[in-house]
Amino acid sequence: xxxxxRSFVVYVLVPAFFFLVMFYVYPTLFNxxxxxxxxxxxxxxxxxxxIGFANYVELLTSSDFRHVLWNTAFWLTxxxxxxxxxxxxxxxxxxxxxxxxxxxxxxxxxVLLLVPWATPPIVAIVxxxxxxxxxxxEINRVLLWLGVVDQPIAFLAEAAWVWPALITIMTWNTLPLxxxxxxxxxxxxxxxxxxxxxxxxxxxxxxxxxxILPHLKPAIIVMTLMSTFWTFNNFVYVWLTTxxxxxxxxxxxxxxxxxxxxxxxxxxxxSAVGIAMASIMVLFGILYLRLIAEREFKEVF
Amino acid sequence: xxxxxxLLIGAAFLALGATGAAAQELTFRYAYENVDEIQxxxxxxxxxxxxxxxxxxxxxxKDARDQFIREAATGGGPDVLxxxxxxxxxxxxxxxxxQLNELIEQHGIGExxxxxxxxxxxxxxxxxxxxxxxxxxxxxWAMVYNTDVMAEASIEQVPQTWDxxxxxxxKVKANTDKVGFGxxxxxxxxxxxxxxxxxxxxxxxxxxxxxxxxxxxxxGITPEQVASVIEYFDTYLKEGLTTxxxxxxxxxxxxxxxxxxxxxxQFAAILPVFTAVQMFDDWRERNPGQDLPFTTAMTPxxxxxxTTHLGGQSLCVNANxxxxxxxxxxxxWLNSWEFFESYNTAYYPAQQxxxxxxxxxxxxxxxxxxxxxxxxxxxxxxxxxxxxxTMWNQTSREFGAAFIGQKTPxxxxxxxxxxxxxxx
Numbered sequence: 126x127x128x129x130x131r132s133f134v135v136y137v138l139v140p141a142f143f144f145l146v147m148f149y150v151y152p153t154l155f156n157x158x159x160x161x162x163x164x165x166x167x168x169x170x171x172x173x174x175x176i177g178f179a180n181y182v183e184l185l186t187s188s189d190f191r192h193v194l195w196n197t198a199f200w201l202t203x204x205x206x207x208x209x210x211x212x213x214x215x216x217x218x219x220x221x222x223x224x225x226x227x228x229x230x231x232x233x234x235x236v237l238l239l240v241p242w243a244t245p246p247i248v249a250i251v252x253x254x255x256x257x258x259x260x261x262x263e264i265n266r267v268l269l270w271l272g273v274v275d276q277p278i279a280f281l282a283e284a285a286w287v288w289p290a291l292i293t294i295m296t297w298n299t300l301p302l303x304x305x306x307x308x309x310x311x312x313x314x315x316x317x318x319x320x321x322x323x324x325x326x327x328x329x330x331x332x333x334x335x336x337i338l339p340h341l342k343p344a345i346i347v348m349t350l351m352s353t354f355w356t357f358n359n360f361v362y363v364w365l366t367t368x369x370x371x372x373x374x375x376x377x378x379x380x381x382x383x384x385x386x387x388x389x390x391x392x393x394x395x396s397a398v399g400i401a402m403a404s405i406m407v408l409f410g411i412l413y414l415r416l417i418a419e420r421e422f423k424e425v426f
Numbered sequence: 427x428x429x430x431x432x433l434l435i436g437a438a439f440l441a442l443g444a445t446g447a448a449a450q451e452l453t454f455r456y457a458y459e460n461v462d463e464i465q466x467x468x469x470x471x472x473x474x475x476x477x478x479x480x481x482x483x484x485x486x487x488k489d490a491r492d493q494f495i496r497e498a499a500t501g502g503g504p505d506v507l508x509x510x511x512x513x514x515x516x517x518x519x520x521x522x523x524x525q526l527n528e529l530i531e532q533h534g535i536g537e538x539x540x541x542x543x544x545x546x547x548x549x550x551x552x553x554x555x556x557x558x559x560x561x562x563x564x565x566x567w568a569m570v571y572n573t574d575v576m577a578e579a580s581i582e583q584v585p586q587t588w589d590x591x592x593x594x595x596x597k598v599k600a601n602t603d604k605v606g607f608g609x610x611x612x613x614x615x616x617x618x619x620x621x622x623x624x625x626x627x628x629x630x631x632x633x634x635x636x637x638x639x640x641x642x643x644x645x646g647i648t649p650e651q652v653a654s655v656i657e658y659f660d661t662y663l664k665e666g667l668t669t670x671x672x673x674x675x676x677x678x679x680x681x682x683x684x685x686x687x688x689x690x691x692q693f694a695a696i697l698p699v700f701t702a703v704q705m706f707d708d709w710r711e712r713n714p715g716q717d718l719p720f721t722t723a724m725t726p727x728x729x730x731x732x733t734t735h736l737g738g739q740s741l742c743v744n745a746n747x748x749x750x751x752x753x754x755x756x757x758x759w760l761n762s763w764e765f766f767e768s769y770n771t772a773y774y775p776a777q778q779x780x781x782x783x784x785x786x787x788x789x790x791x792x793x794x795x796x797x798x799x800x801x802x803x804x805x806x807x808x809x810x811x812x813x814x815x816t817m818w819n820q821t822s823r824e825f826g827a828a829f830i831g832q833k834t835p836x837x838x839x840x841x842x843x844x845x846x847x848x849x850x
Contacts, residue, residue, distance in 0.1 A: 166520070170499060258682070259671035260669075279672075279674055282671050282830075283830070284832070367674070368612070371673040371826045371830045372825075372826030372828070372829065373826070387492040387496075
């Protein structure tokens with residue numbers, strides 16, 4: 126890049142940096158300062174007193190926080206992202222298959238795929254809460270009718286069911302984006318590659334293993350990382366579906382920030398949880414930069 | 427030209443005059459469901475006060491405090507707010523609610539005056555002198571029983587003790603396969619467990635918060651007592667004697683609790699006054715001309731007497747309001763007999779003089795008894811440094827953790843008391 130172009134790029138980026146500083150860097154620093162105070166929700170106007178690392182010590186030694194961290198890392202992020210990626214992959218392969226073309230179902234299935242994505246999360250959650258309701262829900266009605274269960278299941282109240290139920294709701298609502306990304310990548314796969322593999326005697330599994338999946342690898346990496354970002358931070362699904370319950374069984378970091386700040390009124394401690402959460406996201410960010418953005422950056426410059 | 431200029435000046439004065447005479451615009455944020463009645467009352471208020479217009483805003487009750495506190499901290503929020511009794515002290519400390527002493531002195535409030543309001547101890551600030559809210563409507567909780575289910579299950583009289591309630595629920599399940607005692611055991615902010623736990627502790631002589639006799643506060647109950655109450659309510663869940671999916675319900679008035687009562691599929695529920703009134707009205711609407719199949723009674727007791735809380739709703743004026751005088755006129759209207767007689771008919775005013783004007787109907791006998799013989803103030807809970815809402819949520823969470831087996835009842839009880847001690 127020549128010198129003039131470099132200056133132009135810098136000028137163009139200035140407004141973006143301004144907004145980034147105003148609406149991201151400044152609030153983050155403000156939050157960081159708050160995390161060293163005992164600021165209370167009821168004392169926002171008066172401000173909090175400086176208490177050093179007390180909030181962080183409490184956070185790191187709290188068994189409740191370890192439970193929250195586990196819920197966030199394992200259930201909310203690892204399990205739900207894995208399910209989404211695997212199902213997305215399967216659905217994309219199905220949508221790209223010749224079977225749907227044969228029965229002229231390609232357009233219909235692609236339109237149907239978009240329905241969950243077009244549904245706002247709040248609408249999806251309310252609908253699913255009704256579906257999963259033990260007294261009035263259709264899912265229980267069907268299970269009882271089929272004789273699969275003899276008593277309705279309280280999906281959102283029983284420890285054994287609540288995480289699978291939550292992950293189902295999240296997956297239903299967010300799967301289409303992942304599927305479409307994989308489908309777009311599949312459609313960019315040159316057909317002569319598949320044909321050449323067929324000529325070489327590769328079976329279905331071998332074509333998938335040695336041709337299709339390597340082609341999809343960049344899309345899988347991008348979608349896995351992006352899904353991880355969206356999911357780890359997510360507040361809406363857990364809060365609106367279970368309010369972090371039963372008890373605090375489904376409490377995750379985002380809901381913990383809310384509970385500590387606005388229910389317990391401990392803004393200082395809540396800020397510390399927020400900073401811990403942001404620190405973990407920074408690690409994901411570094412990973413993302415290493416795997417994706419660095420390559421793109423090099424390509425541009 | 428001169429005529430044109432005069433016309434222009436005249437038009438400008440008219441415009442200025444019109445601006446000067448424009449109505450002062452107030453916003454009233456209301457947190458309950460009877461919005462149509464409240465809107466009608468605000469229309470009547472506007473007709474009586476031509477210089478004031480009021481916009482009604484609606485919010486979910488469980489969000490009302492947090493939303494306001496965030497707005498107030500940044501200089502915003504509606505002018506007049508509908509809140510819970512127990513939030514006022516904290517909102518006063520947060521400088522979110524306006525100090526009302528001067529307005530009360532200058533203009534008065536209620537039919538007889540501020541002294542006639544009930545539970546005024548909850549609207550004073552930490553200094554014990556500043557008044558930050560006005561009690562608006564009062565309520566307490568009592569038991570509602572479906573008499574058809576009672577007859578079907580061969581239960582001849584309503585349970586008097588907690589143990590009798592459990593036994594009666596078992597009998598209902600055994601004899602009718604219907605729900606015994608339905609309640610919401612979810613862990614979020616509007617559930618029933620906080621109330622059930624406290625009513626149980628109080629009726630056994632315990633209390634989560636008590637005065638320590640030295641001007642401070644302490645926990646007045648042992649972990650074992652708390653654990654036994656957790657186990658008691660867990661029995662309903664484990665034996666299927668309560669609402670299906672009770673742990674996912676976070677509202678005492680959840681349809682899952684009220685509908686089975688209305689349909690004759692549930693024996694008992696514990697409800698605040700206004701929810702009971704609404705439920706009875708719903709039943710009458712669905713079954714015109716028929717006798718109401720419900721009876722009400724005081725809540726069960728343990729070794730002591732039946733005890734519930736004297737609770738209710740308050741009104742507060744936002745400390746950021748530009749129109750305190752107009753907001754006060756609205757406060758006066760919302761505490762008038764005309765308002766309760768003609769508009770807010772499902773609720774009982776938090777004034778002795780107005781309560782005397784509104785007798786309890788026959789089916790509300792249990793509530794009347796509860797008010798007269800078994801309702802106590804939150805007292806040390808409200809006066810102490812721990813916010814009631816915070817203890818409420820922690821109690822719900824610890825009970826929830828025990829209900830799903832995440833903690834043993836004793837662990838949950840110990841954690842709860844440690845938390846409350848830390849707050850005190």
